Amino acid sequence: MTDLLASLNEAQREAVAATPGNQLILAGAGSGKTRVLVHRIAWLLQNTDITPHGIMAVTFTNKAAREMRERIEEVLGFPARGMWVGTFHGLAHRLLKAHFKDAKLPESFQILDSDDQLRLIKKLVKQLNIDDERFPAKDIQWWISAQKDEGLRAAHIEAYDPHTQAQLTVYSAYEEACLRGGFVDFGELLLRAHELLRDNQHLLEHYRQRFQYLLVDEFQDTNTIQYAWLRLLAGETGAVTAVGDDDQSIYGWRGAKIENIQQFEQEFSNVRRTKLEQNYRSTGSILTAANAVIENNTDRLGKELRTDSGPGEPLSLYTAFNEQDEAHFVVERIQQWVDNGHRRDSCAILYRSNAQSRVLEEALIRNGVPYRIYGGQRFYDRLEIKNALAYLRLIIGRNDDTALERVINVPTRGIGGKTVDIVRDFARDHGCSMWEAMQQVIQHKLLTARAGNALISFMHLIDQMDEATDDLTLAEMAEQVIEMSGLKDHHMKEKGEKAQARLENLSELVSAAKVYDYDDEEPTSPLRQFLDDAALDAGEQQADEHSDSVQLMTLHSAKGLEFPLVFMVGVEKNLFPHKMSFDEPGRLAEERRLCYVGITRAMEKLYICYAESRRLHGKESFNGPSNFIKEIPSEVIQEVRLRTEITRPTTVASGYASQEAANDLGLKIGQRVFHQKFGEGVLTGVEGSGGNARVQVNFDYEGSKWLVMQYANLRPMDEF
DNA sequence: ACAATATTATCAAGA
DNA sequence: ATAATATTGT
Numbered sequence: 001m002t003d004l005l006a007s008l009n010e011a012q013r014e015a016v017a018a019t020p021g022n023q024l025i026l027a028g029a030g031s032g033k034t035r036v037l038v039h040r041i042a043w044l045l046q047n048t049d050i051t052p053h054g055i056m057a058v059t060f061t062n063k064a065a066r067e068m069r070e071r072i073e074e075v076l077g078f079p080a081r082g083m084w085v086g087t088f089h090g091l092a093h094r095l096l097k098a099h100f101k102d103a104k105l106p107e108s109f110q111i112l113d114s115d116d117q118l119r120l121i122k123k124l125v126k127q128l129n130i131d132d133e134r135f136p137a138k139d140i141q142w143w144i145s146a147q148k149d150e151g152l153r154a155a156h157i158e159a160y161d162p163h164t165q166a167q168l169t170v171y172s173a174y175e176e177a178c179l180r181g182g183f184v185d186f187g188e189l190l191l192r193a194h195e196l197l198r199d200n201q202h203l204l205e206h207y208r209q210r211f212q213y214l215l216v217d218e219f220q221d222t223n224t225i226q227y228a229w230l231r232l233l234a235g236e237t238g239a240v241t242a243v244g245d246d247d248q249s250i251y252g253w254r255g256a257k258i259e260n261i262q263q264f265e266q267e268f269s270n271v272r273r274t275k276l277e278q279n280y281r282s283t284g285s286i287l288t289a290a291n292a293v294i295e296n297n298t299d300r301l302g303k304e305l306r307t308d309s310g311p312g313e314p315l316s317l318y319t320a321f322n323e324q325d326e327a328h329f330v331v332e333r334i335q336q337w338v339d340n341g342h343r344r345d346s347c348a349i350l351y352r353s354n355a356q357s358r359v360l361e362e363a364l365i366r367n368g369v370p371y372r373i374y375g376g377q378r379f380y381d382r383l384e385i386k387n388a389l390a391y392l393r394l395i396i397g398r399n400d401d402t403a404l405e406r407v408i409n410v411p412t413r414g415i416g417g418k419t420v421d422i423v424r425d426f427a428r429d430h431g432c433s434m435w436e437a438m439q440q441v442i443q444h445k446l447l448t449a450r451a452g453n454a455l456i457s458f459m460h461l462i463d464q465m466d467e468a469t470d471d472l473t474l475a476e477m478a479e480q481v482i483e484m485s486g487l488k489d490h491h492m493k494e495k496g497e498k499a500q501a502r503l504e505n506l507s508e509l510v511s512a513a514k515v516y517d518y519d520d521e522e523p524t525s526p527l528r529q530f531l532d533d534a535a536l537d538a539g540e541q542q543a544d545e546h547s548d549s550v551q552l553m554t555l556h557s558a559k560g561l562e563f564p565l566v567f568m569v570g571v572e573k574n575l576f577p578h579k580m581s582f583d584e585p586g587r588l589a590e591e592r593r594l595c596y597v598g599i600t601r602a603m604e605k606l607y608i609c610y611a612e613s614r615r616l617h618g619k620e621s622f623n624g625p626s627n628f629i630k631e632i633p634s635e636v637i638q639e640v641r642l643r644t645e646i647t648r649p650t651t652v653a654s655g656y657a658s659q660e661a662a663n664d665l666g667l668k669i670g671q672r673v674f675h676q677k678f679g680e681g682v683l684t685g686v687e688g689s690g691g692n693a694r695v696q697v698n699f700d701y702e703g704s705k706w707l708v709m710q711y712a713n714l715r716p717m718d719e720f
Numbered sequence: 721a722c723a724a725t726a727t728t729a730t731c732a733a734g735a
Numbered sequence: 736a737t738a739a740t741a742t743t744g745t
Contacts (some may be wrong), residue, residue: 100722189735353733375734410721417721451721555733556734578732594733618737725741726740727740
């Protein structure tokens with residue numbers, strides 16, 4: 001019994017063995033938060049009459065949910081059957097599945113991901129004759145999601161200005177379309193789960209009685225509707241344990257309310273508060289930097305990380321010439337690290353926005369360093385995967401217009417925009433699905449024979465696929481569909497590396513289906529479960545999870561992780577803090593918290609990099625170092641000076657010095673050279689030497705440019 | 721209807 | 736720079 005507590009420090013023990021009741025655990029980065037949560041649950045199970053059945057634990061990601069369940073079972077020594085562990089979205093989905101009737105949903109409702117959502121909204125905007133210049137579908141999508149995050153339906157909103165009115169019109173139409181098609185988007189899952197409990201007293205009573213204990217991780221990132229749902233479920237009897245760190249609240253932009261954790265003690269009765277400030281992750285220097293940065297924020301609950309370990313190595317600051325140089329520097333240091341006997345997966349490169357990953361990837365590939373990217377485009381968001389899934393969705397239900405529109409002509413089969421328009425209009429006018437509309441349209445011969453035949457053969461194809469996949473396993477189904485639909489041939493005919501990757505992704509989908517373990521207790525079919533999970537799962541990546549590779553991710557997706565060696569790159573003005581964060585007052589503080597999250601990921605060594613010049617979105621910019629860098633005390637950070645100074649050319653290098661330098665590279669001034677991108681040109685200057693040599697080339701078509709020799713990959717043109 | 725080509729929009733984070 | 740979209744020729 002007591003050995004549960006033996007490995008914990010004072011504060012942790014206090015949190016784990018607190019008398020049951022409402023609890024707020026303020027857990028600093030690296031303070032063993034998950035450990036406390038796991039032990040708390042185990043302790044409750046061992047020392048009170050609470051059973052796994054009575055516990056619900058909410059995590060931030062599906063991955064975290066899986067890990068938590070595993071760790072609890074490990075500590076307990078037996079499976080914690082009946083315990084609900086998952087994300088808000090996952091749990092809401094489970095609830096809606098179980099009570100689809102009370103939730104007023106069709107039994108097999110379809111989860112709409114943001115891509116599907118956008119397509120649908122675009123369609124509606126067109127149908128409603130709304131000016132898509134003034135009201136871009138993206139903006140409307142964003143607005144609708146924001147309303148849902150606040151728990152607002154179209155009927156709740158009053159529009160006084162034309163702008164809101166337009167958005168509201170779309171929202172209403174969107175709600176209706178979802179209702180008809182049985183679609184549920186991410187926000188809807190939460191909203192409807194809340195309404196389900198609110199409007200069904202018997203269900204609410206049932207679940208209130210069942211879940212005596214509700215534990216929520218990352219509480220600082222809960223939004224209004226999630227909080228409302230939790231509050232409702234807890235009632236006056238359920239005990240809530242909120243675990244989080246106000247300093248790590250970084251999802252305000254998608255509706256998270258930091259107030260939820262700040263006011264927790266006022267909102268719930270008799271809250272026992274524990275602060276976990278002892279850090280077991282990082283060196284003293286890293287913590288000093290983190291504490292110093294976050295101190296610039298106001299309205300904090302107040303918390304200071306401390307450690308018993310020594311200061312360790314100071315942080316390093318590298319000023320790169322440009323983003324290429326930055327990437328090159330990072331790769332070089334990683335190679336050193338690996339040469340010193342470390343694993344590649346012990347280091348991470350963190351950036352503010354996904355667009356930054358490309359240059360880093362290229363540098364890693366060039367140097368043959370294996371890497372793995374987190375987040376970015378989700379696996380299940382890829383075009384070819386979504387197409388394959390759309391076919392699978394049609395097998396389940398012909399009335400899934402979203403899926404139908406997606407693949408009706410992929411690969412091309414003679415059903416063009418005109419034909420689809422006719423079907424779509426018919427469907428809208430008669431309030432039926434497009435599949436039904438197709439049948440009608442064919443019967444009434446509203447089309448040319450050619451188009452009609454194309455439609456008929458498409459419908460046959462789907463029916464045939466349905467039949468052919470009847471008794472197959474999930475993986476066989478996927479394989480069959482990819483084959484029969486012609487997707488495989490379609491991508492095989494494409495050329496280039498991209499097509500190759502697409503084919504690989506499709507076979508990856510089959511493998512994913514192969515290893516997918518569905519819950520056979522559930523009434524829903526394995527295929528249904530698979531599709532739902534695909535929509536809900538962040539695709540926290542299956543393949544090569546265990547292979548030793550460098551980890552690349554955004555600062556956001558780094559939350560909750562730790563690495564001995566961390567690089568924060570692109571720490572520049574306008575990029576981080578991002579320039580979009582300047583208008584709204586709270587946003588800058590959120591950026592700072594993001595910086596705090598980044599710094600505290602590092603265990604042993606942290607590099608901070610920025611580039612003097614950066615090419616992003618096709619434009620060159622000179623941003624200068626981020627203000628966050630200045631907030632780090634100079635005692636704990638050191639500038640990296642490379643052994644060879646780069647003298648930057650202010651004028652055209654003198655002919656003589658240039659020729660000297662050129663000799664070292666085996667080049668000649670005046671020589672013709674070829675460049676992959678810029679074509680042919682004449683070498684007009686050289687400067688520096690070795691790895692830092694830069695050359696000036698006057699290109700025939702592109703004009704004169706300075707290039708870093710190492711990356712330019714110039715090929716001498718033999719004179720002829 | 722399709723494929724190839726020209727034009728234009730987008731460019732912060734994610735369940 | 737790239738991706739989505741519009742236009743044009745077959």
